[in-house]
Amino acid sequence: MGLTKIDRVIDTCLIAGRIMIENGSEMARAEDTMKRIAINSGVNNLKIFATVTGLIVSIPDTENAQIETIDRRAIDLEKVAAVNELSRKYANKSIDLDAFFERLSTLDDATPFFPFWLQIIGAALVSGPLMAVFSNNMSDLWITAFVGAIGFAIFYFINRILNIKFISEFVAALVIGLLAVYSVHLGIGKDIDDIIIGSVMPLVPGVPLTNAVRDLLDGHLVSAPARAVEAMLTAVAIGFGIAFIFRFL
Known part of the structure; x- marks a missing residue:
C-alpha cells in the first residue's frame, strides 16, 4: 500500500x-x-x-x-x-x-437541518404531552407546550449568538420559570410544578447522559466521566434558572 x-x-x-x-x-x-x-x-x-x-x-x-x-x-x-x-x-x-x-x-x-419553526413545534410537542404523561394534568397541556416552545426558542437563539455552554440553558430555564409562575398567577395555568417539569424537557441532556453510561460500560474511563460532568452541569444550569425564579418571586 x-x-x-x-x-x-x-x-x-x-x-x-x-x-x-x-x-x-x-x-x-x-x-x-x-x-x-x-x-x-x-x-x-x-x-x-x-x-x-x-x-x-x-x-x-x-x-x-x-x-x-x-x-x-x-x-x-x-x-x-x-x-x-x-x-x-x-x-x-x-x-x-x-x-x-x-x-x-x-x-x-x-446534511439538511430541521428549520427553526419545525424545532419549535417539536419542542412544544415534547413539552405538553410529556407533562400530561408525567402528572396526568390535561388542563395545563397547552400552556406547557407554549412555555416549552418559548423556552427552547430562547435557548436556540442564545446558543447561536453567544455559543457558550450552560448560559443558554440557564437563561432558558429562567424564562420558563418566569412564564410558568405568571401563567398560574394570571389564571391561564393551574400547577406551576407541572408546567415547569414539562417545559424543561427539551433542554434535558438525555443523550449525553445515556452516552456517558454506555461509554462507561464500554471501558472509556476518560470520555464517560467527561460526558457525565458536562450533562450534569447542563442539568445544574437548568436547576439554577428555576431556583432563581422561586427564590426571588
Missing part, C-alpha cells in the same frame, strides 16, 4: 470519527466505524485513542499518526447515521476511498 493511500485512510477515519463524536455518537460506535473503514481499506491494525475533545489515529510500522481536535458537541443523529451509511457503501464497494473522503468532507453542509 502506498504512502498516499495510508494518509487518505487515516484522514478518512479521522473525519468520520470527528463527525460522529461531535454529533452525539457514543465512543464505541465511532471507534467501530473507524476500524471498519480501515479494515475495508486493507489496514487491519489501526490504533485509535478517542476522547470527547480529540482523536489520535496511527498505523503501526508506519510514520503516520495524526490528531483531529473536536471543538464542539451537539446532537444531530442524522449525521451519525449518514456516516454509517457511507461506511456501509464503502464496504460494499459502491464508492471508493476518495469519494468516501469527499462525501465526508461535505457532510456538515450537505
Whole structure:
C-alpha cells in the first residue's frame, strides 16, 4: 500500500470519527466505524485513542499518526447515521476511498437541518404531552407546550449568538420559570410544578447522559466521566434558572 493511500485512510477515519463524536455518537460506535473503514481499506491494525475533545489515529510500522481536535458537541443523529451509511457503501464497494473522503468532507453542509419553526413545534410537542404523561394534568397541556416552545426558542437563539455552554440553558430555564409562575398567577395555568417539569424537557441532556453510561460500560474511563460532568452541569444550569425564579418571586 502506498504512502498516499495510508494518509487518505487515516484522514478518512479521522473525519468520520470527528463527525460522529461531535454529533452525539457514543465512543464505541465511532471507534467501530473507524476500524471498519480501515479494515475495508486493507489496514487491519489501526490504533485509535478517542476522547470527547480529540482523536489520535496511527498505523503501526508506519510514520503516520495524526490528531483531529473536536471543538464542539451537539446532537444531530442524522449525521451519525449518514456516516454509517457511507461506511456501509464503502464496504460494499459502491464508492471508493476518495469519494468516501469527499462525501465526508461535505457532510456538515450537505446534511439538511430541521428549520427553526419545525424545532419549535417539536419542542412544544415534547413539552405538553410529556407533562400530561408525567402528572396526568390535561388542563395545563397547552400552556406547557407554549412555555416549552418559548423556552427552547430562547435557548436556540442564545446558543447561536453567544455559543457558550450552560448560559443558554440557564437563561432558558429562567424564562420558563418566569412564564410558568405568571401563567398560574394570571389564571391561564393551574400547577406551576407541572408546567415547569414539562417545559424543561427539551433542554434535558438525555443523550449525553445515556452516552456517558454506555461509554462507561464500554471501558472509556476518560470520555464517560467527561460526558457525565458536562450533562450534569447542563442539568445544574437548568436547576439554577428555576431556583432563581422561586427564590426571588
